[in-house]
Amino acid sequence: MSNLEPIIKLAGVTKSFGAVQVLKGIDLHVSEGEVLVVIGASGSGKSTVLRIMSGLETADSGQVWVNSVPLHDPRRAREIRGHVGMVFQQFNLFPHLTALGNVTLALLKVRKLSAEVAKKKALAVLDRVGLAEKAGNYPSQLSGGQQQRVAIARALAVEPTIMFFDEATSALDPELVGEVTSVMRSLADEGMTMVVVTHEMSFARKTADRVVFMDQGIIAEQGPPEQLFVRPQNDRTKQFLQRVLEV
Amino acid sequence: MAVLGYLGDISEAALLVLKITVLAFLLAVVLGLAAAVGRNSRFRILRFGAGVYVEVIRNTPVLLQIFVAYFALPNLGLNLNAFEAGVLALGVNVGAYLAEVFRAGISSVPKGQVEAAAILGLRSLDISIFVVFPQALRNVYPAVVNYLVQILLGTSLLSAIALPELTGTATTINSRTLIFLPVFTVTVLVYLLLSNVLAALAGIIGRVAFKPALVLPRGSVLSRMRLLKVNAVRGEVNK
Numbered sequence: 001m002s003n004l005e006p007i008i009k010l011a012g013v014t015k016s017f018g019a020v021q022v023l024k025g026i027d028l029h030v031s032e033g034e035v036l037v038v039i040g041a042s043g044s045g046k047s048t049v050l051r052i053m054s055g056l057e058t059a060d061s062g063q064v065w066v067n068s069v070p071l072h073d074p075r076r077a078r079e080i081r082g083h084v085g086m087v088f089q090q091f092n093l094f095p096h097l098t099a100l101g102n103v104t105l106a107l108l109k110v111r112k113l114s115a116e117v118a119k120k121k122a123l124a125v126l127d128r129v130g131l132a133e134k135a136g137n138y139p140s141q142l143s144g145g146q147q148q149r150v151a152i153a154r155a156l157a158v159e160p161t162i163m164f165f166d167e168a169t170s171a172l173d174p175e176l177v178g179e180v181t182s183v184m185r186s187l188a189d190e191g192m193t194m195v196v197v198t199h200e201m202s203f204a205r206k207t208a209d210r211v212v213f214m215d216q217g218i219i220a221e222q223g224p225p226e227q228l229f230v231r232p233q234n235d236r237t238k239q240f241l242q243r244v245l246e247v
Numbered sequence: 248m249a250v251l252g253y254l255g256d257i258s259e260a261a262l263l264v265l266k267i268t269v270l271a272f273l274l275a276v277v278l279g280l281a282a283a284v285g286r287n288s289r290f291r292i293l294r295f296g297a298g299v300y301v302e303v304i305r306n307t308p309v310l311l312q313i314f315v316a317y318f319a320l321p322n323l324g325l326n327l328n329a330f331e332a333g334v335l336a337l338g339v340n341v342g343a344y345l346a347e348v349f350r351a352g353i354s355s356v357p358k359g360q361v362e363a364a365a366i367l368g369l370r371s372l373d374i375s376i377f378v379v380f381p382q383a384l385r386n387v388y389p390a391v392v393n394y395l396v397q398i399l400l401g402t403s404l405l406s407a408i409a410l411p412e413l414t415g416t417a418t419t420i421n422s423r424t425l426i427f428l429p430v431f432t433v434t435v436l437v438y439l440l441l442s443n444v445l446a447a448l449a450g451i452i453g454r455v456a457f458k459p460a461l462v463l464p465r466g467s468v469l470s471r472m473r474l475l476k477v478n479a480v481r482g483e484v485n486k
Contacts, residue, residue: 054366055366056362056365056366081365081366081367081368082366082367082368083368084366085366086362086363086366088359088362088363090357090359092357092359092360092362092363093363094360094363094364094378094382095382096381096382096385096457096458096459097458098458105364105367105369105377105378106367106368106369109369109370109373109377110367110368110369138458138459140459141459151363154363154367155366155367158367158368
């Protein structure tokens with residue numbers, strides 16, 4: 001963890017969907033290079049926090065600064081696009097494009113690179129996730145784990161300052177989870193700032209710098225993984241961990 | 248076989264039918280896309296205009312629309328010959344139906360696709376062109392091909408404005424020769440040939456234009472019959 005100004009700052013963030021208040025005041029700082037893992041039961045608001053940080057949702061109130069962009073300001077929120085990467089539970093790969101096409105699209109249309117440079121760069125990123133030889137395959141011709149690794153490559157290609165992972169392994173068959181978490185771990189080792197919403201407790205334990213436990217729209221407890229997993233202070237944290245770890 | 252003497256007229260009529268079908272279809276696709284985009288537009292006036300177009304056309308008979316194009320438009324200073332009026336009426340008619348098909352196709356693309364593209368930094372026009380439309384068109388392609396065949400069959404209505412298309416030509420030959428059965432038999436065969444040629448072409452385009460290749464669920468009459476046979480055999484095996 002660095003001592004610099006936090007790269008993500010949330011202060012008093014609330015969000016409602018209709019009558020349901022999913023976030024009831026979130027204060028959270030993430031430092032550059034930090035790997036923050038967010039855990040909690042479904043409906044606790046963890047995905048919503050991530051979607052607000054990535055600019056896909058706007059907070060009803062409070063302040064959200066990401067990479068020095070004020071996301072709470074609707075006139076400036078768009079500035080974050082192209083500077084953060086997001087990996088979705090359902091991959092959201094473009095089915096009509098090959099793995100290579102998925103990765104090059106933003107390089108061509110946003111970065112305005114030439115086709116040749118974009119291709120070279122995309123192949124390098126695909127190689128980083130171990131899929132350079134699948135560059136010509138369409139998503140439907142890849143396994144779930146491979147699709148998610150292409151999605152990671154697509155996000156990495158634009159050289160984001162922060163990577164968000166929204167339950168990136170939840171839709172995968174258990175035997176395919178490992179190939180995705182190992183790519184995520186190597187990213188963490190390289191110093192990428194990451195915010196990871198996950199149900200993979202072993203990933204949280206081994207890779208997180210800090211774990212946040214969310215419960216009913218608030219941050220119930222946070223701390224380094226050894227503290228949160230071994231000596232949880234909050235009763236709700238204890239109950240949650242008992243339920244997910246006893247399997 | 249007296250009908251053989253009229254094969255020249257019949258093939259000329261068939262060519263005319265093909266010409267009208269292709270032109271009306273192109274017009275319908277352009278109008279349909281425009282109306283679909285219009286109905287999803289931010290601007291109320293575009294939403295309203297597209298809505299009026301779709302509702303008026305879909306709730307009035309196509310024969311009336313043909314008559315309007317041929318007989319009423321001249322009152323507005325727009326003089327169209329039967330061919331032009333036919334292309335216009337059929338294109339405008341099917342365009343209204345395609346608008347709904349395209350709209351359904353656009354909303355069939357999952358929201359996550361747009362989110363993934365937006366977060367990468369793509370502008371909304373680029374998202375539409377490179378992410379949403381290709382998937383939407385793929386999803387509705389079989390339905391669009393059905394409308395192509397609808398236009399082909401709809402050209403028969405143009406006999407009402409004295410266009411020498413296939414059905415009209417057949418009745419003309421009949422009234423001259425009174426050999427109904429052979430003439431209608433040939434006419435039916437020509438329609439079958441035309442619709443199957445169009446469907447086969449559409450199938451080839453689907454396989455080439457869409458990636459990964461799109462295989463139409465229903466091909467020509469022949470391939471449908473082959474499918475039936477395969478299914479029948481499978482049924483036997485399952486017993």
